[in-house]
Amino acid sequence: MRTCTAPETAGETAGETASGADTQTETRKRRSLRPRRRPFGLRTRLVLAFLLVAAVGCGTTAALTYRAARNAILEQAQNTALSAFREQVQGLNTALPPSAESLGDQVRRIARQGKPRTWRVYAEYGSVRISSTDRPTSSVITPELRARAHENAESPHGSFQRVVKNGTPYLTMAVPALFHVFTAEDAARPTGLVFYAVMELDEEEANVEAMVTAARDGALPALAVALIPALIASRGVLRPVRELGIAAHNMGRGRLDTRIHAKGSDELSDLARTFNESAAELERSVAELRRAEARARRFASDVSHELRTPLAGMLAVTEVLDEDAAAGTLDSDTARAVRLVSAETGRLAVLVEDLMEISRFDARAAELHTDEVDVADCVRKTLQNRHWTDPESVVPYFTPGIRARLDPRRFDVVVANLVGNALRHGGAPVTVRVYEEGDRFVTEVADQGPGIHPDVLPHVFDRFYKADPARTRSAGSGLGLAITLENVRLHGGTVEAGNRPEGGAVFTVRMPL
Secondary structure, eight states, X not given: OHHHHHHHHHHHHHHHHHHHHHHHHHHHHHHHHSOOOOTTOHHHHHHHHHHHHHHHHHHHHHHHHHHHHHHHHHHHHHHHHHHHHHHHHHTOOOOSSOOHHHHHHHHHHHXXXXXXXXXXXXXXXXXXXXXXXXXXXXXXXXXXXXXXHHHXXXXXXXXEEEEEETTEEEEXXXXXXXXXXXXXXXXXXXXXXXXXXXXXXXXXXXXXXXHHHHHHHHHHHHHHHHHHHHHHHHHHHHHHHHHHHXXXXXXXXXXXXXXXXXXXXXXXHHHHHHHHHHHHHHHHHHHHHHHHHHHHHHHHHHHHHHHHHHHHHHHHHHHHHHHHHHHTOSOHHHHHHHHHHHHHHHHHHHHHHHHHHHHHHHTTOOOOOOEEEEHHHHHHHHHHHTTOOOTTTEEEEEOTTOEXXXXXXXXXXXXXXXXXXXXXXXXXXXXXXXEEETTXXXXXXXXXXXXXXXXTGGGTTSTTOOSSTTOOOXXXXXXXXXXXXXXHHHTTOEEEEEEOTTSSEEEEEEEXX
């Protein structure tokens, strides 16, 4: 009863463990299919690009509007002021030379009638300077404006200049006065008298600043509103991209029937249709390759099975002939031919057995019949059964007490193939080490030969691979290392090939305890 109960309990525990492992695997698969959040992913970059375009558009529009509105406001103010100032100056009709008192009255009268707002008026006639304020002249009036006024003394239109002084904007105007000089001609002509007016543009500047503030305050809601179409547009772009990524991930995991729902006529829809066409063609090609591979495997398996029966008869005959050759009942030529046929028949038998073993692995029919054994004893029996006990050929180093659960027959094949390969292609003595490494045990087979060429290392476990293309015949079947790899994988282990620093090849097998 105890003997029956223990395996059932162990089986139930193993089943629960496998079920838990499957659940964890499915959970990891579902998590891997979820879109990962990236701080600067495609969505973030699309939204930022959309907002940047919106910000540039708002800024450009605001800048152009500000420039046009500012110029319009300032031009309107200066045109109105200059027209009013010119009319008042031209309305004067004072005989020359004017007295300081009469000229001062005219300057003050023009200053009181300033439009659209009060301005400061100055008059210059030669060395005489009259002002509507306490100061005879203003520092805002620049030499350039004075020079321009004297150059255009015959023009009644006048000149103007905008000046910023201590952060305050000013409009300065200069209009030459044309007075009637009572002579024989009795005509109006320039006399060098120039009237200047200085007007602050603080109200216009305030209007411009208010417009800038309004544009800035209006840009923030515009950007907030632009965020909504940015999110909608990025979602429309990212959804097919995400579906394409999930489909590619599924195809990478072997689900070749994965397709994408394509609708619309844009570039992303064309990409989805192209993906579906490529996936369909790939599915057809892989299906054909699988059918061809299955036919090849079935052919190799059938041929191997068909060859076993005639090979059994041939081996029996060659054994009898070998005995006759050994007894000396055959002449020398016949005995030599018998030995050659016997050796080739043995190689053919080994090749057929190896092909059948490979066919089992390909058909997933290979099974493990495990038992708890002493690893060192298994390796020792493998060496003894093949008469590899000569210390000059094979040197074993075993760590005693290593027990593992494995298939003794398949582990025997692994060790025999590695040691036989080292003796055949390497150099004696071959060192066989067995030691424990964590929850695994390691079997290491090293030889003293020239080692494995770096170009050959990636292919040493390939079927029928030959390091030397000119070597058309070999003592083995060319499947030994491939069978070794499959047996190790069946145990859940790994096998690696490499070269030792001191020279020689080394094969390392790691299998779970």
